[in-house]
Amino acid sequence: MSTIDHLPPLRSVIRDHDLSARKSMGQNFLLDLNLTAKIARQAGDLSACDVLEIGPGPGGLTRGLLAQGARRVLAIEKDARCLPALAEIAAVYPGRLEVMNGDALEIDPLSALTPPIRVAANLPYNVGTELLVRWLTPQIWPPYWQSLTLMFQREVAERIVARPGSKAYGRLAILAQWRADARIVMQLPPDAFTPPPKVSSSVVQITALPAPRYPADPYVLSKVVAMAFNQRRKMLRAALKGLGPDIEDRLLAAGIEPTERAERVSLEGFCALARAVAAT
Numbered sequence: 001m002s003t004i005d006h007l008p009p010l011r012s013v014i015r016d017h018d019l020s021a022r023k024s025m026g027q028n029f030l031l032d033l034n035l036t037a038k039i040a041r042q043a044g045d046l047s048a049c050d051v052l053e054i055g056p057g058p059g060g061l062t063r064g065l066l067a068q069g070a071r072r073v074l075a076i077e078k079d080a081r082c083l084p085a086l087a088e089i090a091a092v093y094p095g096r097l098e099v100m101n102g103d104a105l106e107i108d109p110l111s112a113l114t115p116p117i118r119v120a121a122n123l124p125y126n127v128g129t130e131l132l133v134r135w136l137t138p139q140i141w142p143p144y145w146q147s148l149t150l151m152f153q154r155e156v157a158e159r160i161v162a163r164p165g166s167k168a169y170g171r172l173a174i175l176a177q178w179r180a181d182a183r184i185v186m187q188l189p190p191d192a193f194t195p196p197p198k199v200s201s202s203v204v205q206i207t208a209l210p211a212p213r214y215p216a217d218p219y220v221l222s223k224v225v226a227m228a229f230n231q232r233r234k235m236l237r238a239a240l241k242g243l244g245p246d247i248e249d250r251l252l253a254a255g256i257e258p259t260e261r262a263e264r265v266s267l268e269g270f271c272a273l274a275r276a277v278a279a280t
């Protein structure tokens, strides 16, 4: 049986290329091409975009992104065993799929991409959060990406879209929602993957805003938020005392009670605090 792109079904690809899943590589493959097509559609209009994909594996999502009309896909895959399968996809989409073999934590793909850029990935769970934090804390505005369409374990997805007052609210929510709209667009049970992971998964759609929601220096905001949530049970005047002896005045200038705890402070409040700290 062949699919719409005239490539073999993913089970055959895995068998023919001997791609037995490796836990050490965070390999939980999506073999249902209807599902990967659905995730690719969540990424929006790809026709004018370069798409960065991390961890294409046997290429299910890659095929979805290309069939969806992506101008070009740059895929970074650590496991060299996947390269022949990906080369077969590249042959069906001439000039539109480039694969880099290596660790996404060590490769900076920016110079190889032409804006507008979207990122789409069924991320290896062991590196997903670290990659997201990097994408959320670039040195420049606007971010180099228009959108991030990313699979995470459900608990991490909930941290990205969390609101103040919830246990999930923290650094990920603030960094994501400061510069983007973030929402969960799909939920996937473990048995959607081969092999099934222990946890459920969610696809998060993070769409860059034309400008940050509130003014703040990204470095200062990042630092303040990291410190505040590092000791999330402490009052802010204690958690942030490393920012200087006058931290209580800074908190008050931002309209925040020094006895407040980080998880009850809104995004707007943290941006005001970043401005008050930067004014030192």
Ligand SMILES: C[S@@+](CC[C@H](N)C(=O)[O-])C[C@H]1O[C@@H](n2cnc3c(N)ncnc32)[C@H](O)[C@@H]1O
Pocket (backbone or CB within 6 Å): 025, 026, 027, 028, 029, 030, 031, 054, 055, 056, 057, 058, 059, 060, 061, 076, 077, 078, 079, 082, 102, 103, 104, 105, 121, 122, 123, 124, 125, 127
């Ligand atoms: C959860 S699987 C997803 C595979 C495929 N995209 C799919 O949806 O079926 C994660 C993929 O990321 C790759 N990977 C793991 N760590 C990586 C890293 N540090 N850099 C790049 N790829 C990595 C794995 O080899 C695997 O192919």
